[in-house]
Amino acid sequence: MTSAPVPGPPRTGVPGAFRPAPPPVAGPADRGAPAATDGSGHPAVDAALHAIANAADLPPADQIAQYEAAHHTLQETLATIDQA
Numbered sequence: 641m642t643s644a645p646v647p648g649p650p651r652t653g654v655p656g657a658f659r660p661a662p663p664p665v666a667g668p669a670d671r672g673a674p675a676a677t678d679g680s681g682h683p684a685v686d687a688a689l690h691a692i693a694n695a696a697d698l699p700p701a702d703q704i705a706q707y708e709a710a711h712h713t714l715q716e717t718l719a720t721i722d723q724a
Contacts, residue, residue, distance in 0.1 A: 688713040 679686045688710040695706035 682717065684713055684717045
């Protein structure tokens with residue numbers, strides 16, 4: 641006599657038991673951030689973002705200078721927006 645499978649939650653720790661896939665990890669596009677190919681629409685901001693992305697390939701001492709320059713550019717850009 642064979643018994644019919646009983647519906648219910650999957651058994652864990654049993655070989656061949658169903659294991660659901662882990663939930664997907666949200667990437668930048670899922671968080672509402674623009675993709676790398678999307679521009680901000682403002683040339684100065686796009687240049688600052690490009691400089692930040694390129695800084696990852698530089699030695700740490702040079703990265704600091706790139707981040708400071710990008711920060712300065714973004715501050716100036718925001719100041720011009722406030723004046724408009």
